[in-house]
Amino acid sequence: MAAPETSPTPSSLRNAFGHVFSFFILILIGVLAFSIRLFSVIKYESVIHEFDPYFNYRVTQFLTKNGIYDFWNWFDDRTWYPLGRVIGGTVYPGLTLTAGTLWWLLNSLNIPLSVETVCVFTAPIFSAFASWATYLLTKEVKGAGAGLTAAALLAMVPSYISRSVAGSYDNEAVAIFALIFTFYLYIKTLNTGSLFYATLNSIAYFYMVCSWGGYTFIINLIPMHVLLCIVTGRYSSRLYIAYAPLVVLGTLLAALVPVVGFNAVMTSEHFASFLVFIIIHVVALVYYIKGILSPRMFKVAVMLVLSVGLVICCTVVAVLIALVASSPTKGWSGRSLSLLDPTYASKYIPIIASVSEHQPPTWPSYFMDLNILAFLVPAGIVACFLPLSDASSFVILYIVTSVYFSGVMVRLMLVLAPAACIMSGIALSGAFDVLTRSLKFQLPGTSEIFASDAVDTGSESVILNKDGAKEDKSEDSVKERPSKKSKKKEKEKEKEKEKEKEKEKENAGTLSSRSHAGTSSRRPLVLPVEASVIAIFLLVLLVAFYVVHCVWAAAEAYSAPSIVLTSQSPDGLHVFDDFREAYAWLSHNTDVDDKVASWWDYGYQTTAMANRTVIVDNNTWNNTHIATVGTAMSSPEKAAWEIFNSLDVKYVLVVFGGLVGYPSDDINKFLWMVRIGGGVFPHIKEPDYLRDGQYRIDSQATPTMLNCLMYKLSYYRFVETDGKGFDRVRRTEIGKKYFKLTHFEEVFTTHHWMVRIYKLKSPRNRIRGKTKKSKSKSSSTISSKSSRTRKKNPWN
């Protein structure tokens, strides 16, 4: 990129410096992104976290052991008993293949790492990639300075950290990188009009499709942007090149992923892209005809084409509507529908609503997850309008849509985070830009530099043209509207970057003195020195707070693996390792083919850690099956026994937090079991479990509640712990303290009672007679049968 003929000039030297400098900054950002996510390993241990990652880990193990073809065709008979699950066809393979490749690569380099280690560190590695991709994307939008700022912000944004700490081996870990990178390639194609980048874009999109169901966000956002460009009269051949190959190649590639398959052309999520595909062709045709016809002829042609095009469009739309209307959910999957109508899930699909990460976020979570970015985003949006380019309009669209989606589902904060970082990066770098420029103009000793600046300006613009050679060339060649790329201000950005990092504001003036050139073509906005200094100081303070908050969030809030819990109490640190204790018990004390029933949250962990067959797991593809387990948990003991026995269940596992105060236990999830069970089996009714609409487990609880299996399995023998049966989660004494289990027997309870495992009693070997066993003097009692008959004695 460096311009060879200008190399002797000081500005080109500065430019080269700038490249090297930003390269090192990027490396440091990568290191920061990686290392800030290691708190979980340092504070806990190198383990896989939570629920879904265990499944991904298990799949990765299978992949590394059996190869890709067996993985592709894997029919897993250890989950969803007795239905089984076709893993190869129902899983997004991107993450698994990535980690598997990583492992294979390391092994072939004779670096013998375990699969688990690779899995644990996949997310941090990819968050470094993601911050680099953010740099690239933002650089395309607003220049390298904004790019570096955005990359640094993304490297430690808490929202992203929450899903990508070491051990959080989930699809999102690689998907966010894929998302940003796809956007970058789209913008790059849009700016350059290069078919090469368009092809790369399709491949990046393919990787995204492989990785995460969130790819539908891309395939809807990009058409929206294309439509926006067309509507605002920004159509260009670059837009066509950026979009058309993506739809064709991207759809073909997406259809190759087994889990997507024909969905890529058959579900409504993808229809927007096809519609825009048609529109862009019509528009392209119009522009083409406009180019070859005289203006008068063109008017005639417009009439013709419009009428014909309208007819075609109407037909296509009619066909689409007919197709969509013929499917019951109007072709939209439940998750997507709940995106558009936030109340949809809670109304119709309890299984989606029951997942906490599918709930709408609360306001504090925006400040927790985005912190100062939430304030900086509006400024970034304003900056994007000055001036508005294709790229910046895309970023605006991105932030607007992702803000909406994050408001629907807390999980999609993750999609918002990169957009917020980009916007804040633009805003921050813009602010620093103005402020440092003000300083530079007004500080004494810089006046003589002005002269050279004037000279610099010329050479700088030459360099700029070299820098943005491709963009500018293509823009010029297509005679586009003069929305030039925003000025490059790399050196200022480097400067600010450095300041952020090292907080050396003192030499700001001298360093920045050589860096205002790019903007000098316009009359620069200059602020008073004092105001600038104070503003810079405040901004640095703000960013410092952000860093402090991010490190705190990474260290305290988001690093808990949830498989091991800790609590800090006056007498020291308590570690609750009950989950692994229970799973280890299962794997050592039960038969390999035994079936373990639990609520679906623990399905993945049971298969991965205990290696036992489960009835339902976190891949909630079969609502009926989950409802069956929910019904069993909400039924009285005997009915539950029959349900479980019909599923060949040997052991039932419940999670109980009442002793140590672990709030996300089964009793707190129980109402969802009732709802989901009742959704399929109407004899389970939610009001039966509520006293006056209140969910309670104390003596005021309903008899149905006190007799259901979940209550009994959770609180069996609980009163023996403290003599009162005080539940620390619900903060109340339990309603029914002394009872016996007739159809289940307790086989294992972990140290803190967090996991309790029960065994189904085998059916009675023989049946008892009717006579009361406790009868001590048989002569003194008369059977109820004979006393009943006495009343209608015909002989009396």
Added chain:
Amino acid sequence: MSLVFRILVLLGIAIPFLAILCHSFSLENPTDRRVLVLVDDLAIKSSHSLYFKSLENRGFQLDFKLAGDPKIALHRYGQYLYDALILFSPSIERFGGSINTAAIMDFVDAGHDLILVADESASDLIREVATECGVDFDEDPGAVVIDHINYAVSTTDGDHSLIAADDFIKSSIILGSNTVEVLKVLSASPSAYSANPKSKLSNPPAIYGSAISLVSVVQARNNARILISGSLKMFSNQFFRYGVEKAGSPTKHDKSGNEQFLTEISKWVFHERGHLKAVNVRHHRVGEVDEPSMYRINDDLEYSVEIFEWTGANWEPYVADDVQVQFYMMSPYVLKNLSTDLKGVYHTSFKVPDVYGVFQFKIEYQRLGYSSLSLSKQIPVRPFRHNEYERFITAAFPYYGASFSMMAGFLLFTIFYLYNK
């Protein structure tokens, strides 16, 4: 034949039978050998010697103990000392040693057999054991079964409690049952009732007619067999030799059927008869020999199992035409009769249904008098692999044609466009 009885009432309830593989008798030799006989007093040994002799002649080692003997024990060091238990001690209030109701029930639940005999002085303990086995006695301890029509003519018996009964269960395998349900082997006639002959009958008898069971047998879910009789005298030498004249019947038998009846039924109770075993469950794809770990949908498979019947001395092939195998996943997808080659091998072949999942080969064979066979073997069925689908589908030829012509057309168009200037 004539049998004197106390009350035996059947109040068994059939509960759903969903046994998992429980085949506690797949030993090579299921017949009991060591039998513990608990008696009230050792005189019974001589007064019932005919019965005991018939057992000993069939090779049983009888160990006579007084029921109150403090040294008796059913098991030692976790091993059961006996294969079967005969309780000829109706009046015992408390067993000696470590034996109590729970111990006896554990003995039965471990798959061992039990003969329980009560009489008019049956103690609460004996009644409790019977209740545990699903048989209730009339709660009035003095009650006896009285039948004023089908009584046996006797000089001593004034209250018609000496009953001549011939209402046997109709099973060639003996007077036996198969499920956990208690079966009446010998029921009383419709005119019988249960009452205390010494008290005035002010209320109608609570239990009457053929609801009264004189001898009951139980086969527990684990194939342990239990015989409960209401009369100890029935086993005595006296009744074995007793000549029967049924009241109102012109025929007079010189000898009662008690001996034959009790010998036959004890053969059943002690697993000398009616005991099945299933071995060598095999399944494989048609044309292959090895058992696969997983089937594919629409595979053709062959299934075979060998079923033998214990004759008391050796295993003979079991012959029946009603053995069925299920290919089961929550409900049977395939239910087929197995054909036998008369040498014990049952065999069938069928097509795996077009549904994937974890299936089971299930045999649930429960026939009256036979021990129950309950086999299940888990086998997953997978969908097609990616390369097992049809490569070229005839119906799709238009699409192939369309895509190839499109490619060719695009190539020609490009050449034309680029080089035709």
